[in-house]
Amino acid sequence: MQLVVGYIATPSGDDGLALGIRLARSLNASLSICMVIPPDRTLPIRLPDDPGYDDALVEQAHQWLADALGSVPEDVSATAHLSFHESFSQGLLDEAARLHAQAIVVGAARDGLLGRHAIGTVTSELLHSSPVPVALAPRGTRYHHTRRVREVTCAVGTRAGADILLRTAVRSCGRMQTPLRLVSLVSIEPHHDLRGEPGEVRERALTHARNMVEEARSRLDHGVATTALVADGDSVESAVSTLDWHEGDLILVGSSRLAQHQRLFLGSTAAKMLRVIPVPMVVVPNSDRHLDD
Structure with a gap:
């Protein structure tokens, strides 16, 4: 199993790398640390007495990657790659395709609040085009010492x-x-089968969650704990805010129904959840290609 980390030598890049290490260790996966720079930086190294900006950037990028690779613990298999593309996001997608990666990991935008998600241009492009899951690290993930995913x-x-x-x-x-917790957000279910009086809506959502947990349990190995609960509120944010979170937790959400075939599209519900969730989020496309190892 292969994971690609979109790396830049900034706190955001370090957050993404920290999450990538945690996921790789938990999944027994290999990590590919990828930095993307524009193709016009690929000029040969010039003479020492005539250093050029382009060449210096390439050399610096290799050094940043070497430093990042050196920070990966010995128990995690990792490699570093320098790619060249006008678009950082497309460069990551190309690298993920080349390596047959099962997911792409990135950090939050630098202007985000500590412990919260912030979507920058690159992340937004990935969340509207990636054929594989995209894992988002909240700002400050680099400060956490959790070695593995807890739940x-x-x-x-x-x-x-x-x-x-x-x-x-x-x-x-x-x-x-790892334990699995299934959550049904009743306040935002749009389909007619979950409409009605508030009490009836909540009970139907709970029944739905119970059905899902039974299906999940039938697929899990013995000994893996599975729970289900309903989170409700006046809004998506208020419903999600009722959930308890711990360091090392992770949430998976689905792609919007508006997504093109075999591509991600971050829906409004997931976008609202991002505002209040303090743990990493993985957005999963409506395609099962990533399930093929």
Whole structure:
């Protein structure tokens, strides 16, 4: 299993690398640390007495990658790659395709609050085009010392792609031997089968979550704990804010139904969840290609 970390020599890059290390260790996966610079930086190294900016940047990029690689613990298999592309996001996508990676990991934008997510241009492009899951590290992940994923939360629903999301969560938890928590957000379910009086809506959502947990349990290895609960509120943010989170937790959400075939598209619900969730989020596409190792 291969994970690609989109790396830049900034605190954001270090956050993404820290999450990549945690995921690689938990999943027994290999890590590819990838830095992307424009192709016009590929000129040969000039003479020492005539250093050029382009050449210096390439040399510096290799040094940044070497430093990043040196910070990876010995128990995690990792390599470093320098790629050349006008678009950082497309360069990462190309690298992920070349390596047959199962996910891409990135850090938050530098203007985000500590412990919260912030979506920059590169991340936004990935969240609207990637054919594989994208893992988002909140700002400050580099300060956490959790070695492995503690628990996986899966936001279940009734939309198309829910089965792929569940299978991804189940498979990930089975591989990591990590507990799975299924959550149904009743305040934002748009489908007619969950409308009605508030009490009835909540009970239907709870029944749905219980059905999903039984399906998940049937696919999990024995000994992996699975729980289900309902989070409700007046808004997506208020519903999600009722959930308890611990260091080392991770949440999986599905791609919007508006996504093109085999591509991600961050929906409004997931975008609202990002505002209040203090743990890494993995956005899963409505395609099962990433489930093929």
